Amino acid sequence: MIQVYGHARTRSLRVCWALEEIGAEYRFIDVDLPSGAARREPFISLNPGGKVPVLLDGDLVLTESPAIVTYLGDQYAPGKLVPAVGTLLRARYEQWSYFAVTELEQPLWTMAKHRFALPEARRVPAMIDCAVWEFGRTLKTLEKGLQGPYILGDAFSAADILLGHTLLWAQAFKLEMSSPTLLDYLQRLSLRPALARAMAREAAA
Known part of the structure; x- marks a missing residue:
């Protein structure tokens, strides 16, 4: 059976969402990030980077959420x-999947690092303001790219999972998203039953 190592409210939601859309059986294994479990054995042997998600499928050990959902x-x-x-x-x-993790997500991860993820001595508060500005600019690119209900047009894809999760992340950070196009897109993704099942699966772990 497929195994997913992750933690609620992290990028592992992307993997669980994809699995729920597919209808595949899987086991979700919680990695207690606050306690530092991702930096210790046995998890560190799966991903020396000490980050979730990690997918195990037979002999395959795969990291990086875009690679996993693809x-x-x-x-x-x-x-x-x-x-x-x-x-x-x-x-x-592939264009929009790469955009999701190199352009749209990058400012959010910068904010997270300088708010709580980095050691306090390494945090630079000024980076947060810069990242907020950068995220707003990147949203305009996404808005222009949406030419239908989903990023590829009429068909939902794993690229929407990557983009949708990132927009949910921004929403959790209370960042401004005033575009009706983007708000409609996020609402459409948020109502997918597979996302609700994935969230429940992680929360129950």
């Missing part, structure tokens, strides 16, 4: 969550 789509639901390799739609899928 693997799950290709392996367990071809054409459902991830477009076929070699197609133009796959190229657009």
